Amino acid sequence: MANFFTSRLFFISLVCVVVAATLPLYVSGYILGLLTVAFYFGVFAMAWDLLFGFAGEVNFGPTFLIGTGAYTAGILNNQYGWSVYVCILLGALASVVAGFVLALPALRVRGPYFGLTTLVAVLMLQNFVVVFADLTGGEIGLTIPDVITINAGANYWIALGFMTVSAAILYGLSQSPVGLVLQASGQDPVQAGALGFNIVKHKLAAFIVSAFFSGLSGALLVFYFGTASVGTVVDVAVGVNVIVSAVLGGRRTVLGAALGAIFLIVAGEFLRPTGELATFIVSAVALLVVLFFPGGFLGAALSREARS
């Protein structure tokens, strides 16, 4: 940890955050709004990377955790009118419970079987939202009466601050001894267990941390949008974006995942003039990165630095 603070990565990150913090002073509200969403998305991707990159669990259902947090917070605010902060906290806690439930099969099944279990969890949540339309707003979406603030600059700073703090915690965790044990149990669970580490406990902890940040970010996003809908926080397509972000930015780097998410959202916006081809172009670029630079953006940069 000590040499991290003197490393180049730390300085680059610091400069990036400082530059990003000054953006509201000279760019339009439109760009701020775009980046606000991108930052929340970055937290989704980083939380996913902790599970996949380190614990080695292919979670196809990041939106199960995100959606649970987002909808819990939204419904509590909509039905009972509780304060925004209480709702956000309870949303994150609901997501932790969901993560615990999702983690139970993870301790039994592996590989594609686990991937499918998580995918099914998302489909169930989606069905739940549509079937209980009275409570959740169904396919139209849930209207949320309160927002944190309507100031674009303040929203942007909240998102940036939240992403920075999450990144620091998740990155710190991934570099700590716990992260190393997780990485070992992801790559060779038998040997890691033979070395005396409790794999089940570590993976469960990874799930809970990942779920907490996913849920928190989902709840914050809902209060930023003022609405919760299947298309924004639950749909499998959203989950695919999270996974693509993490792989694009560089798996097992945590910080790269945030980079990938920001790239994905901003690129999607820049390509808007191309109309329906935008998604095609983004997917094609992502596929090329997967095929030719499997380490992702940050993975490629870090390995070059390590070599020199």
Next chain:
Amino acid sequence: MLALQILIDGFAISALYALGATGFTLIFGVSGVLNLSHGAIMVAAAVAAWAAASVLHLDIYSGALFGVGVALIMAFATYFAVVKPIQNSRRIPNEEKEIFVLTGTLLWGIMIQELIAYFFTNNAKTVLPIVEGVVDIFGNRTPRNNIFTALVCCLVIGLLWLLVNRTRTGKAVLAASMNPRGVTLLGLELTQIYIVVWGIYGILAGIAGVLLGMFLGVSSYSVGPLTASAFSIVVLGGLGSVSGSLIAAFVVGYLETITAYMISPAYRTIPALLLLVFVMYIRPQGLLGRR
């Protein structure tokens, strides 16, 4: 009467599911690849058959053949452009190839889906059925197309069984799914077996796609649900086990039909999902899984 109707309707959809899932499970059994562009290839076949009839003005049979041909080309493209480069890549560690193949084929599927949406819009397309009209089975009016679909599916699956169990090439494929190293020691080129399997897969997915286009109609929105249903059928039956997938396809098909008739079409997919979760807990390797 309702029971008979469910029996007839459920059979056609189950047979279609079985055909779609067979190719998917065959590839997994032989090369360990889960092809997440499966739904996109099926939709591409159906849309190609539709376009052949309505844009190129071909007759129904040539249109259907054209659809299957497009699926075959797509399957080879998936293998050579996405799967093979990842499998041969030296920069990707072996234990992570699985997730890279999943991500790669997923992105490839999205690309196909977006291209279809761009050139042919998102509207649902129905391929003209080869046989038309309805017949009366013990008082149930059944479209002839349902019977035709079920017959073709059973015939194709039967042919596949013959191919795998009775021909030299088929036996090589079977052997590769049991022990790839043993096959190479016997002097067979593994790459060639993979190419054969992807060819079989393309034809199966193509036929399933065209039949689906005649039976229910497809749009680019069907890509995700189709992949998900094939994935869940295959896992329910046991990854890599063809007979397991056949059983699972009928279980899922009938469960959906019963729910749609007895409760509500809105809840159609829920019982199958619950069953899947249940099986995951009790028997993680699926009904007839080997591991």
